[in-house]
Each structure stands twice: as structure tokens, then as C-alpha cells.
Amino acid sequence: MPGELPVGEPVPRDGSLPEGVSAGKMPFALYIHIPFCARRCGYCDFNTYTIAELGGDESIEKQYVDALVKEIALARSIVGDQQVKTIFFGGGTPTLLPSSEIARILDAVQLQFRLSDDVEITTEANPDSVSAGSLGELRAAGINRISFGVQSTTPHVLQTLDRTHNPAQVPIVVHAARDAGFTHISVDLIYGTPGETIVEWEESVRSLLSLPIDHISAYSLIVEEGTKLGAQVRRGVLAMPDEDLNADKYIVADDLFTAAGFAWYEVSNWAKPGGACKHNEMYWKNNDWWGLGAGAHSHIDGVRWWNKKLPAAYIKELQDGSSPALAREILTDEERSFEELMLGIRTREGLPLSVVAHGAAAAALADGNLDVDQYEMGRVVLTRSGRLIADALLRAFSDA
Ligand SMILES: C[S@@+](CC[C@H](N)C(=O)[O-])C[C@H]1O[C@@H](n2cnc3c(N)ncnc32)[C@H](O)[C@@H]1O
Ligand code: SF4
Known part of the structure; x- marks a missing residue:
């Protein structure tokens, strides 16, 4: 959990999830x-x-x-x-x-x-x-x-x-x-x-x-x-x-x-x-996880939240019977799709070709950055040269 925490909306004192959001849909x-x-x-x-x-x-x-x-x-x-x-x-x-x-x-x-x-x-x-x-x-x-x-x-x-x-x-x-x-x-x-x-x-x-x-x-x-x-x-x-x-x-x-x-x-x-x-x-795979502890991030059913960062502040909230969460964000469909792209593109399993704009994928294939056999089966999987420029390819795939 490096770096600065994002700004989000407050979390109720009891830590409850927003209406309609629940665990159990994913591992x-x-x-x-x-x-x-x-x-x-x-x-x-x-x-x-x-x-x-x-x-x-x-x-x-x-x-x-x-x-x-x-x-x-x-x-x-x-x-x-x-x-x-x-x-x-x-x-x-x-x-x-x-x-x-x-x-x-x-x-x-x-x-x-x-x-x-x-x-x-x-x-x-x-x-x-x-x-x-x-x-x-x-x-x-x-x-x-x-x-x-x-x-x-x-x-x-x-x-x-x-x-x-x-x-x-x-x-x-x-x-x-x-x-x-x-x-x-x-x-x-x-x-x-x-x-x-x-x-x-x-x-x-x-x-x-x-x-x-x-x-x-x-x-x-x-x-x-x-x-x-x-x-x-x-x-x-x-x-x-x-x-x-x-x-x-x-x-x-x-x-x-x-x-x-x-x-x-x-x-x-x-x-x-x-x-x-x-x-x-x-x-x-963007499954559900609860991050326990100071500064830990959690993700359940499209809601992401993060705990107070300093151990003393984290401990105090729980001693007082409150949730230690500092803030949360509810991901939009667009943000969820981008996350799936960002996480999936780096994996050996890759992504379905349908979630990547055709022009960018075709260009990456022509440059030798995508596995040809996987491409023919409808999947986007990076070759080694693609892995070396994974961040640039992500930008190209998400810009398009
Ligand atoms: C945060 S550490 C926690 C585990 C343990 N304390 C350790 O150092 O191995 C987890 C991994 O993140 C890596 N890491 C931390 N900061 C990094 C950085 N600036 N660049 C690359 N790797 C980093 C660490 O080297 C470590 O292998
Ligand atoms: S977590 Fe601690 S030991 Fe691990 S890299 Fe960071 S400072 Fe070093």
C-alpha cells in the first residue's frame, strides 16, 4: 500500500457497506x-x-x-x-x-x-x-x-x-x-x-x-x-x-x-x-478481499475503502468500537472495466480481445508484442517484448 491515499467519501462509523453492496458474489x-x-x-x-x-x-x-x-x-x-x-x-x-x-x-x-x-x-x-x-x-x-x-x-x-x-x-x-x-x-x-x-x-x-x-x-x-x-x-x-x-x-x-x-x-x-x-x-481477478490493519485497502463488490494509516489512530478507532476505515469510493462501471484491463493485461491469462480496441491490439500484434496463437483464439496475451512495455501498451489499449 505505498504512496498517498486517494480522497474518497466518508465511511459510516459502523463500517457498513452501501445499500445493495454485499460479499459472497466473488471468492x-x-x-x-x-x-x-x-x-x-x-x-x-x-x-x-x-x-x-x-x-x-x-x-x-x-x-x-x-x-x-x-x-x-x-x-x-x-x-x-x-x-x-x-x-x-x-x-x-x-x-x-x-x-x-x-x-x-x-x-x-x-x-x-x-x-x-x-x-x-x-x-x-x-x-x-x-x-x-x-x-x-x-x-x-x-x-x-x-x-x-x-x-x-x-x-x-x-x-x-x-x-x-x-x-x-x-x-x-x-x-x-x-x-x-x-x-x-x-x-x-x-x-x-x-x-x-x-x-x-x-x-x-x-x-x-x-x-x-x-x-x-x-x-x-x-x-x-x-x-x-x-x-x-x-x-x-x-x-x-x-x-x-x-x-x-x-x-x-x-x-x-x-x-x-x-x-x-x-x-x-x-x-x-x-x-x-x-x-x-x-x-x-478483482475478487473480494478485506484488508485488515493500518492503511490496508479492501474491495468488496465494487466498493473500495482504506483504513487510517497511523497504527495509533487505527488502534484507537477499534478501541472506541468504530470502524478504522478512513474513506471509500464506489467504482463506476468505467473504472471497473479499466481496473480489469490494467490487472488482466499483465497476466499470462490475458484478456478477451473484445475488451481491447481493435486498432491498438492489431498494432501491438504487428509489433510482436502479442502472442499470435492466443490472438487467433480471441485473447490478448503479452509476448516478452510486450511485457517489457506493459505500461505503454495499457495506455494504448485504454486510450483507444
Ligand atoms: C514492502 S515489502 C514487505 C516484505 C518485507 N518487509 C520485505 O522487505 O521483503 C514487499 C516487497 O516490496 C518490495 N518493494 C518495496 N518498495 C519497493 C520499491 N520502491 N521498488 C521495488 N520494490 C519495492 C520489497 O522489496 C519487497 O520485496
Ligand atoms: S517493508 Fe520494511 S523491510 Fe520491507 S522493504 Fe519496506 S522498509 Fe524494507
């Missing part, structure tokens, strides 16, 4: 935001804080989990008896919480909702925020997928990114996760950090491919306004990531991932068979 997911980090990485503008930034009182973690438990009950009272398909603990660093607190949150979810038999429960984790012991506890609590923020295995790149972990910790924690019983293990990588050569990037990719993982996300570094990295780039202390070099890095990674048995299923995501993240797919 249902929960996102649980844990807004705590040991240190803020210089590039990150997610809604996260160090305990020192929150006043230095560690008891805020327990108060925060108490508030989450209250919001879970609030969600149940609003959406009713839903079956939960996926749960995703994101952050921040969810694994900074003691595993017993993660277990307390999952117990509260199970008290209020039914979990599907094949429920996927993921947590994000920083490599230095887990141990063999805590991984076993997380698995015992019901977490069945873990996503490690590795970013790079090159020390000077990790230093530029302000990461706290040492690359040598990565294989240790991935194997420990495997030993703890995790069969779904993902790693996040970032390419394009100032000073990173293509050889270093290739080494990062290769070293991860030797690990027992079934999913990889590789993101191009975004220089966010208002971050330490943003200021360093503005002052000229660090160079802006080079777009051509980034395209080469994407190609190198895509080739290596593919050769190792990972297939792309979204522009920035690759998985081995059975390893795709079901929770991501819930977002991309």
Missing part, C-alpha cells in the same frame, strides 16, 4: 497488514514504522494485534459467513511479531470465518527476522507459504537498499523453511539498484535458483518520492535506474527462470507448476 480473501520494521529501507514507502518511530513502546505490537482481532470480528459482522480462500500477512515485516501473535490472529480468523480446505496462508518475511524455531512455530500456526524479501545477493546492492540482512543468511533460512515443512517458498528480488551490474544481477538470480523455492517475484526498483533513495537520486548522489539496462536484466532473469522450470504468470511473477500465489490471483 473472498483476507490481507493482514503488519506495519512494523526493524529499519526502514531507503527505497520503501510502504506504510511501516520502526518501534522507535512509534514512540519506543513495544507494547504497541500487542495493542495492534488486539485491534486486528477486533477488526476481524467487525469484518465478519459486515460480510457475514464467508469462506476464506487466501490469507496474506504483508508489511512491514509480519515476522517481527512473535509467532504466538500470528497464531492469535489466525485463531481469530477461524473463530469468525470458514477457511477453504485448500486455503493458502502466506506470510512475508525478511531473512533476518526468522529462525528455524520461529519457522516451525509459523508452520504449526497454519502458515503454509512464505515469501522472503531477498532483493539481491550482492552486498553493495543490499547496502544501497539499506537492507539489514546478510546474503549468507538466505540459503540458511530457505532450507530451514523447507525443513519446517514449507513446500511453497517464494523470494522477492529487485533489479535496477544504482551501481548493480548485469553480471551481479545474474549472479543473484543464479544463486537463488539453486534453492528449494517454487515462486519468484522480480520487481524493477521504483524510485519513490519522499524516500531516502528518492532524495539521493534527486541530489545526484545515486543515479536513476537505467531503463535499457533494466530491460536487459528482465530478459536475463526471464531466460534463467524459464530454463529452471519457472513460468511467468504475471509480468513480475514466475512460478513452478502449482506454485503460483493464489492470493495475488484474487487481486488480479
Whole structure:
């Protein structure tokens, strides 16, 4: 949930949905935001804080989990008896919480909702925020997928990114996760950090491919306004990531991932068979999800809302018996269609040709940016050259 929150209309104190809007028409997911980090990485503008930034009182973690438990009950009272398909603990660093607190949150979810038999429960984790012991506890609590923020295995790149972990910790924690019983293990990588050569990037990719993982996300570094990295780039202390070099890095990674048995299923995501993240797919299909926690966004039946951003404000609302929602918007049909286009175009499944203007699709096909076989079957699916310019193609498809 990076960046500024949009402006919307107020949400009633009891959090109720507008007339005629209800859950249950689409599959249902929960996102649980844990807004705590040991240190803020210089590039990150997610809604996260160090305990020192929150006043230095560690008891805020327990108060925060108490508030989450209250919001879970609030969600149940609003959406009713839903079956939960996926749960995703994101952050921040969810694994900074003691595993017993993660277990307390999952117990509260199970008290209020039914979990599907094949429920996927993921947590994000920083490599230095887990141990063999805590991984076993997380698995015992019901977490069945873990996503490690590795970013790079090159020390000077990790230093530029302000990461706290040492690359040598990565294989240790991935194997420990495997030993703890995790069969779904993902790693996040970032390419394009100032000073990173293509050889270093290739080494990062290769070293991860030797690990027992079934999913990889590789993101191009975004220089966010208002971050330490943003200021360093503005002052000229660090160079802006080079777009051509980034395209080469994407190609190198895509080739290596593919050769190792990972297939792309979204522009920035690759998985081995059975390893795709079901929770991501819930977002991309515009299904329903309730985002619990400070600054978390929710989407139910075309209504989107977002919670107060500061943990203390979030906790206070729930302590007072109110919804922590700050504002909401009701999507118009046009906005819903654009969202479907924006999300669908990036996926391997693609979109029906009928939702993309014919001229723009034909031009993209002629330029080699759309898969010919899929096009003939009436679908718009990007080729690799198309994936490299997905944002420009989206503009062309939606302008037309
Ligand atoms: C917000 S983090 C949360 C998980 C965990 N704290 C971590 O850092 O891995 C989720 C992912 O977003 C990525 N991310 C955050 N800011 C980014 C940026 N400016 N550009 C690219 N990726 C970013 C992180 O590197 C991480 O892999
Ligand atoms: S550890 Fe993750 S969430 Fe925390 S500041 Fe770094 S990238 Fe952001």
C-alpha cells in the first residue's frame, strides 16, 4: 500500500457497506497488514514504522494485534459467513511479531470465518527476522507459504537498499523453511539498484535458483518520492535506474527462470507448476478481499475503502468500537472495466480481445508484442517484448 491515499467519501462509523453492496458474489480473501520494521529501507514507502518511530513502546505490537482481532470480528459482522480462500500477512515485516501473535490472529480468523480446505496462508518475511524455531512455530500456526524479501545477493546492492540482512543468511533460512515443512517458498528480488551490474544481477538470480523455492517475484526498483533513495537520486548522489539496462536484466532473469522450470504468470511473477500465489490471483481477478490493519485497502463488490494509516489512530478507532476505515469510493462501471484491463493485461491469462480496441491490439500484434496463437483464439496475451512495455501498451489499449 505505498504512496498517498486517494480522497474518497466518508465511511459510516459502523463500517457498513452501501445499500445493495454485499460479499459472497466473488471468492473472498483476507490481507493482514503488519506495519512494523526493524529499519526502514531507503527505497520503501510502504506504510511501516520502526518501534522507535512509534514512540519506543513495544507494547504497541500487542495493542495492534488486539485491534486486528477486533477488526476481524467487525469484518465478519459486515460480510457475514464467508469462506476464506487466501490469507496474506504483508508489511512491514509480519515476522517481527512473535509467532504466538500470528497464531492469535489466525485463531481469530477461524473463530469468525470458514477457511477453504485448500486455503493458502502466506506470510512475508525478511531473512533476518526468522529462525528455524520461529519457522516451525509459523508452520504449526497454519502458515503454509512464505515469501522472503531477498532483493539481491550482492552486498553493495543490499547496502544501497539499506537492507539489514546478510546474503549468507538466505540459503540458511530457505532450507530451514523447507525443513519446517514449507513446500511453497517464494523470494522477492529487485533489479535496477544504482551501481548493480548485469553480471551481479545474474549472479543473484543464479544463486537463488539453486534453492528449494517454487515462486519468484522480480520487481524493477521504483524510485519513490519522499524516500531516502528518492532524495539521493534527486541530489545526484545515486543515479536513476537505467531503463535499457533494466530491460536487459528482465530478459536475463526471464531466460534463467524459464530454463529452471519457472513460468511467468504475471509480468513480475514466475512460478513452478502449482506454485503460483493464489492470493495475488484474487487481486488480479478483482475478487473480494478485506484488508485488515493500518492503511490496508479492501474491495468488496465494487466498493473500495482504506483504513487510517497511523497504527495509533487505527488502534484507537477499534478501541472506541468504530470502524478504522478512513474513506471509500464506489467504482463506476468505467473504472471497473479499466481496473480489469490494467490487472488482466499483465497476466499470462490475458484478456478477451473484445475488451481491447481493435486498432491498438492489431498494432501491438504487428509489433510482436502479442502472442499470435492466443490472438487467433480471441485473447490478448503479452509476448516478452510486450511485457517489457506493459505500461505503454495499457495506455494504448485504454486510450483507444
Ligand atoms: C514492502 S515489502 C514487505 C516484505 C518485507 N518487509 C520485505 O522487505 O521483503 C514487499 C516487497 O516490496 C518490495 N518493494 C518495496 N518498495 C519497493 C520499491 N520502491 N521498488 C521495488 N520494490 C519495492 C520489497 O522489496 C519487497 O520485496
Ligand atoms: S523491510 Fe520491507 S517493508 Fe520494511 S522498509 Fe524494507 S522493504 Fe519496506
